[in-house]
Amino acid sequence: MTTEAYLPGEEDAEDKRLMERVAQGDDDALRLLVERHHPRLVGYLKTEVGSLATAEELAMEVFIRLHRSAPRWRPEAKLSTYLFHIAHNLVLNEWRRKSRKPTHSIDALIETGDHDQESARRVGELEESFARALQQIPPVQRTALTFLVQQDMTYEEISAVMKVPVSTVKTWIFRARTQLKDLLKDHYGTR
Amino acid sequence: MAEIPEPDFERDLAAYLRRESKIPVPGLSLRVAQRVRHQRQRSRIILWTSLSSALAACLVLAFVLQSEPTSLPASVVAQSSSHPADLDSETDWLNGASDLKLIAPLMNQQNSFVSEVLTSTDI
Incomplete structure (x- = not known):
């Protein structure tokens, strides 16, 4: 960043x-x-x-x-x-x-492309798990993470958009990642 | 058969969030421009309506202020100024003077019901 x-x-x-x-x-x-x-x-x-x-x-x-x-x-x-x-x-x-x-619909997310059925099933499960996990973390943390990962914003830009200090943005994103990893430990193990 | 990639949290998170990072909506710019135009027209109507209302109110006020000294007919003004004794505000309190004239004979009469009621009522 x-x-x-x-x-x-x-x-x-x-x-x-x-x-x-x-x-x-x-x-x-x-x-x-x-x-x-x-x-x-x-x-x-x-x-x-x-x-x-x-x-x-x-x-x-x-x-x-x-x-x-x-x-x-x-x-x-x-x-x-x-x-x-x-x-x-x-x-x-x-x-x-x-x-x-907010609620999210998990429909039409899977693009099979070159993957075989097993791979597609796994991707589908993973996306569903991500959707559920993102709903369980505090909305401000999810928003900060969305700005960073989805919109490629810098911490400074997120701070300007959300009107909070940069340190708060960093804390939110760190907590969001930690909680998501914890919620998705079945997929990624306890790292 | 394609190889199943190893789980990678950061990569999968990015893939999940970025699948909707850009959603082009055809015709959105036209709809925005149309709505802006409507709002502009509405603002203009509101502005002109309030301006004309204010102008009308000013004209009415000016007319009233200008015509007030001569608004009463000359005969009424003359009558009110030539007979000041006719307007006795104390006896004509709440238009009671005419009623008092009606009951005056009964009030003067000793032991009448009217005089009893009047003497026993605190006003």
Whole structure:
């Protein structure tokens, strides 16, 4: 994981240009931003809320909020960090609204490909076990781990998205991994 | 027959979480733009409605303030100022003066029911 300060790259410069156009009321720029960022956002939201329809609705809400705040937005961090911050807040609201933890459907996960039946069965079992185990760890730990592993975010980015110190992020991720290993000891042994 | 890979926690965790790392949704950008446009139109309607309501309220207020000194007909103003004795606020308290006129003969009469009630009632 990198610990460097935020240095804007070419992608970020393009995001900044598009945001300036969005702030001036350019709907085409907003559409381009949605095209650039929505697959990762929907992926994260689907992991958190379980349902693709809800994930799509929340992703739309993220971009509408982004559009509303465009005139006030300052490029102090990556635009994606800001988007994930909005998305994370919406996920927290969604959990509060439903007053239950997210559920996941374990359907159509197995891609047999080159594996034989035994291998496919094992992969299916493993994915089911991962889904169950992830439901048993605290939601903030799961979210931090999702940002790190699924979205390839740095600890600093996760800290900015979740508005907690970097040390807290590291602790959450360490605990998440430890608990997951413990819950999946049938598959990985007691290491 | 393909070889079954050895269990590796980190690799399997990454494989599980990354299978949904990116989910492209066709038409999402159009839907977002459409919703933004609707919200913009609604905001404009709300803005214009509140502006016109405020303007109408200002016009009504200005009209009322401008016309207030001459709003009463001249005859009514003259009548109220030329006969101040007719408006005795003390005797016409809660329009009671006309009622008192009706019961006055009975009040003056000794041992009447009305005088008994009036003397026994604390007001």
